[in-house]
Amino acid sequence: MAETHTVQPGDRAIAYLTLTPSAAVLLLLVAxxxxxxxxxxxxxxxxxEMSGPWIGLENFAWALTSRTFWxxxxxxxxWVFGSVSLEMMLGLGLALLxxxxxxxxxxxxxxxxxxxxxxxxVAVLVWRYMFHDIVxxxxxxxxxxxxxxxxxxxxxxxxxxxxxxxxxxxWKFFPFVVIALLGILQSIPQEQYEAAEIDxxxxxxxxxxxxxxxxxxxxxxxxxxxxxxTFHKFEIIYLLxxxxxxxxxxxxxxxxxxxxFADFELGRAAAIALITFFILVVLLAVYFGFxxxxxxxx
Amino acid sequence: MARVExxxxxxxxGNYKAVDDVSLTIEDGEFVVLLGPSGCGKSTLLRxxxxxxxxxxxxxxxxxxxxxxxxxxxxxxxxxFQNYALYPHLTxxxxxxxxxxxxxxxxDEVDKKVRWAAGLVGIEHLLARKPRQTSGGExxxxxxxxxxxxxxALFLLDEPLSNLDAKLRHSAxxxxxxxxxxxxxxxxxxxxxxxxxxxxxxxxxVMQGGRVRQVGTPEEIYLYPADTxxxxxxxxxxxxxxxxxGEVLGVRPENLMPVSFFGQESxxxxxxxLVSRIEFLGSDKLIYGALDDPFGQAKVIARLxxxxxxxxxxxxxxxxxxxxxxxxxxxxxxxxxxPAPIPQRASVASHG
Ligand SMILES: Nc1ncnc2c1ncn2[C@@H]1O[C@H](COP(=O)(O)OP(=O)(O)OP(=O)(O)O)[C@@H](O)[C@H]1O
Ligand SMILES: [Mg+2]
Numbered sequence: 042m043a044e045t046h047t048v049q050p051g052d053r054a055i056a057y058l059t060l061t062p063s064a065a066v067l068l069l070l071v072a073x074x075x076x077x078x079x080x081x082x083x084x085x086x087x088x089x090e091m092s093g094p095w096i097g098l099e100n101f102a103w104a105l106t107s108r109t110f111w112x113x114x115x116x117x118x119x120w121v122f123g124s125v126s127l128e129m130m131l132g133l134g135l136a137l138l139x140x141x142x143x144x145x146x147x148x149x150x151x152x153x154x155x156x157x158x159x160x161x162x163v164a165v166l167v168w169r170y171m172f173h174d175i176v177x178x179x180x181x182x183x184x185x186x187x188x189x190x191x192x193x194x195x196x197x198x199x200x201x202x203x204x205x206x207x208x209x210x211x212w213k214f215f216p217f218v219v220i221a222l223l224g225i226l227q228s229i230p231q232e233q234y235e236a237a238e239i240d241x242x243x244x245x246x247x248x249x250x251x252x253x254x255x256x257x258x259x260x261x262x263x264x265x266x267x268x269x270x271t272f273h274k275f276e277i278i279y280l281l282x283x284x285x286x287x288x289x290x291x292x293x294x295x296x297x298x299x300x301x302f303a304d305f306e307l308g309r310a311a312a313i314a315l316i317t318f319f320i321l322v323v324l325l326a327v328y329f330g331f332x333x334x335x336x337x338x339x
Numbered sequence: 340m341a342r343v344e345x346x347x348x349x350x351x352x353g354n355y356k357a358v359d360d361v362s363l364t365i366e367d368g369e370f371v372v373l374l375g376p377s378g379c380g381k382s383t384l385l386r387x388x389x390x391x392x393x394x395x396x397x398x399x400x401x402x403x404x405x406x407x408x409x410x411x412x413x414x415x416x417x418x419x420f421q422n423y424a425l426y427p428h429l430t431x432x433x434x435x436x437x438x439x440x441x442x443x444x445x446x447d448e449v450d451k452k453v454r455w456a457a458g459l460v461g462i463e464h465l466l467a468r469k470p471r472q473t474s475g476g477e478x479x480x481x482x483x484x485x486x487x488x489x490x491x492a493l494f495l496l497d498e499p500l501s502n503l504d505a506k507l508r509h510s511a512x513x514x515x516x517x518x519x520x521x522x523x524x525x526x527x528x529x530x531x532x533x534x535x536x537x538x539x540x541x542x543x544x545v546m547q548g549g550r551v552r553q554v555g556t557p558e559e560i561y562l563y564p565a566d567t568x569x570x571x572x573x574x575x576x577x578x579x580x581x582x583x584x585g586e587v588l589g590v591r592p593e594n595l596m597p598v599s600f601f602g603q604e605s606x607x608x609x610x611x612x613l614v615s616r617i618e619f620l621g622s623d624k625l626i627y628g629a630l631d632d633p634f635g636q637a638k639v640i641a642r643l644x645x646x647x648x649x650x651x652x653x654x655x656x657x658x659x660x661x662x663x664x665x666x667x668x669x670x671x672x673x674x675x676x677x678p679a680p681i682p683q684r685a686s687v688a689s690h691g
Pocket of ligand 1: 357
């Protein structure tokens with residue numbers, strides 16, 4: 042019989058010992074910035090400083106009572122909800138389309154990926170050009186089909202800036218949804234549809250009773266990831282509008298940036314960042330509870 | 340239930356002929372088995388009858404209707420798939436109810452039908468479970484129950500037992516047969532397992548390379564194979580084929596017996612075998628060897644009941660014989676059976 046090794050008390054110590062360096066690095070990477078932010082949020086940090094007098098929760102109190110914060114919060118929800126719901130709908134529609142067999146399907150799939158691969162800066166430049174009120178192709182096309190009668194100022198008007206930003210965000214990130222959903226769609230056994238076909242299910246019934254239940258977990262997970270990422274998204278908005286005009290596209294991450302690096306109120310910026318973090322955690326908790334129930338029903 | 344006619348049906352994929360000019364009639368209430376090696380076109384033929392595949396040529400008639408171009412749901416058929424194709428997120432109850440629900444039936448009617456079908460296949464106690472919480476045999480029965488609730492005119496089954504282990508397959512086959520007799524279903528059943536085919540089929544259709552090689556009762560197919568393919572495809576071990584000048588002789592291993600076994604009988608063809616190997620299988624012994632002239636060193640296998648006393652040793656010669664009327668003869672060019680005496684039903688029955 043081969044010699045078997047039983048776990049000795051000393052083994053555990055060795056295990057911990059060997060894990061310590063990487064655990065320490067991880068802790069430093071996560072903990073140091075987090076603690077620093079928490080620390081800063083409790084101080085009145087002014088121009089050109091990294092610390093200041095301790096003022097307790099004053100920064101938080103300021104945030105929760107300022108109109109700027111609440112506007113940014115509302116903007117964030119409009120931005121997240123608008124972008125994610127449009128991305129998910131567009132992504133699902135295109136994934137269903139691309140899941141069918143047709144000539145040039147491979148080419149179509151490659152083309153759809155393009156927006157996701159183009160660097161944000163490049164994409165933003167192109168879109169700013171397309172949104173331009175005089176030379177932009179968007180106004181040109183809308184006017185030539187008669188949908189609008191005079192050029193619209195897409196990015197510089199408080200009523201259309203958020204819509205414009207959402208359009209670019211959706212355009213940039215819907216391919217992610219397509220790819221995720223296409224993967225799960227292709228894992229549905231063809232036999233399920235054939236059985237349903239024989240059982241007399243219509244195309245809609247097949248979608249509702251086979252496709253949807255099958256892709257639901259991945260659909261929800263994708264929506265979750267997109268929600269987190271969109272919540273954090275900074276550069277698309279900042280590069281397109283800088284949060285303006287006025288504060289019509291100022292989301293929480295933009296506000297953090299403006300407070301910290303334009304107004305040089307680092308303490309207030311840190312407080313807003315922490316509140317943002319907290320909101321996200323609550324959202325995720327709700328979401329995971331929801332997912333768990335959906336999974337249990339599966 | 341209905342009669343089904345397959346008229347000169349063929350299917351070409353690209354430039355590959357998967358099914359080549361098949362004609363076949365399934366009588367009302369008949370259980371017909373499609374048997375053949377992998378890739379011979381059984382599933383393709385079945386799928387054309389189901390409407391999942393459009394024939395390249397030919398017609399399919401179900402009942403009084405030319406169904407060739409009808410959608411599957413308009414053919415009044417049911418199909419049991421190899422992997423059962425149950426809906427994983429629905430309970431067994433909802434799986435069985437599915438055809439009724441999509442047809443817009445509601446309430447009591449659905450419930451009665453589902454419980455009736457589940458009762459027929461004995462899964463009433465499992466209805467609240469999801470497919471992944473059940474065994475392969477239970478899934479197979481669920482698929483069967485689902486196919487029953489619509490009172491289909493025709494059942495199509497594509498290797499429904501192939502995912503079960505040997506023991507379960509045996510009992511499932513038994514159940515299926517009992518069930519078929521009770522319901523009187525018209526069925527087209529695909530398998531590549533000859534034991535399943537012989538045990539289940541009223542008639543067996545042997546296919547190869549997209550073509551039908553023979554149609555007949557299990558007895559007819561076993562005793563009077565239409566060609567050398569059928570002769571060697573059916574039976575384990577298969578029929579011995581012995582090349583002779585101008586003909587190919589066919590001998591079933593169990594018909595090749597020691598001369599002593601026949602006593603004073605006449606009408607025997609004697610054969611001397613140089614025995615190379617003896618395999619003991621329990622109830623039978625397999626004797627491998629080569630025949631002396633005039634049988635040209637042909638390699639053969641004889642199958643002897645262990646209860647038959649025989650003084651046979653490896654490496655020695657032994658004297659065997661076959662009854663003349665149990666010999667089969669095939670054309671060496673075409674492989675087709677030489678017009679053997681047309682089997683009388685009575686004599687067939689006495690063999691079976
Ligand atoms: N959609 C298709 N496109 C191209 N060739 C196909 C297609 N479906 C089947 N074939 C080919 O047609 C032939 C017959 O296939 P079929 O599935 O009918 O075989 P089968 O007799 O059911 O085999 P098995 O016992 O392995 O299931 C095979 O050679 C297969 O590769
Ligand atoms: Mg097959």
